[in-house]
Amino acid sequence: MNNYKHVILVGIDGAGNFYRNTTAPMIRRTMAEGAGTDMCLTSIPSDSAQCWGSMLMGVSCRIHGLHNDKISSAKAPCATDEHPTVFRMIRDAMPEATLGSFSNWNPINYGMIENGIGVTKQTGDDESLCDRICEYVKNEKPTFLFIQFDSVDGAGHCHGYGSEQHLDQLNICDAYAERIYNACVEAGISEDTLFMITADHGGFERGHGTDTDEEKWVFAAIMGKTVNHTTLQYMQVKDFPAIITHALGVPDHPAWSSHLPEGLFSE
Numbered sequence: 001m002n003n004y005k006h007v008i009l010v011g012i013d014g015a016g017n018f019y020r021n022t023t024a025p026m027i028r029r030t031m032a033e034g035a036g037t038d039m040c041l042t043s044i045p046s047d048s049a050q051c052w053g054s055m056l057m058g059v060s061c062r063i064h065g066l067h068n069d070k071i072s073s074a075k076a077p078c079a080t081d082e083h084p085t086v087f088r089m090i091r092d093a094m095p096e097a098t099l100g101s102f103s104n105w106n107p108i109n110y111g112m113i114e115n116g117i118g119v120t121k122q123t124g125d126d127e128s129l130c131d132r133i134c135e136y137v138k139n140e141k142p143t144f145l146f147i148q149f150d151s152v153d154g155a156g157h158c159h160g161y162g163s164e165q166h167l168d169q170l171n172i173c174d175a176y177a178e179r180i181y182n183a184c185v186e187a188g189i190s191e192d193t194l195f196m197i198t199a200d201h202g203g204f205e206r207g208h209g210t211d212t213d214e215e216k217w218v219f220a221a222i223m224g225k226t227v228n229h230t231t232l233q234y235m236q237v238k239d240f241p242a243i244i245t246h247a248l249g250v251p252d253h254p255a256w257s258s259h260l261p262e263g264l265f266s267e
């Protein structure tokens, strides 16, 4: 069923579920007006390529096989016919779809997401990226837009996950998410948009990659006209592709182990 014309996924690298320790008004609003959970399990090892890979490819990292060195040094995107990204699934079903990936950590763009399928790929620091994302939303009204902000993870590595600096940066990215949502409202598409905010992993002390609770559990906040007002008991980051394809009425890939979280949608 095609319930939405637009899906926007805002990913905040290294945010875990640390929003609980700060104000994060947009994350809290998204959860309150839609569905939310602090129990979204990421891929383990809890490193970026493993986790973003699962979020965009609908399988565990043992299956997609991506890791940071692999996608950073890749001469071409690592997605394959056997393990495509959700972008490819949308493109195959919707030739006219407008697709965008705005990722601070550029290996997601050049080392993961397919070339030649009409995905607008941009990179830059979080603030300049946010400016361009808002313009893109207003001008292009994307069918699916993926965003990766990186500054929260940087603050975690530098100052510690859960530190004042890490939490302050999380609030800055929360404000970026709010600006992006407001751009949807300004563009007149918010009614037909599934809007989601999440993280790839958290962190413990000044790193991540293992399976402590602080690293492996992330938040997910999801709002849209058919989203139940509820707390989701459990989901995984690899479930996002199933959510995205369901929202747009696009088939899943047969190799995916990506599932709709129980109770997320009313239809």
Ligand SMILES: [Zn+2]
Residues within 6 Å of the ligand: 013, 014, 047, 048, 049, 153, 200, 201
């Ligand atoms: Zn990361």
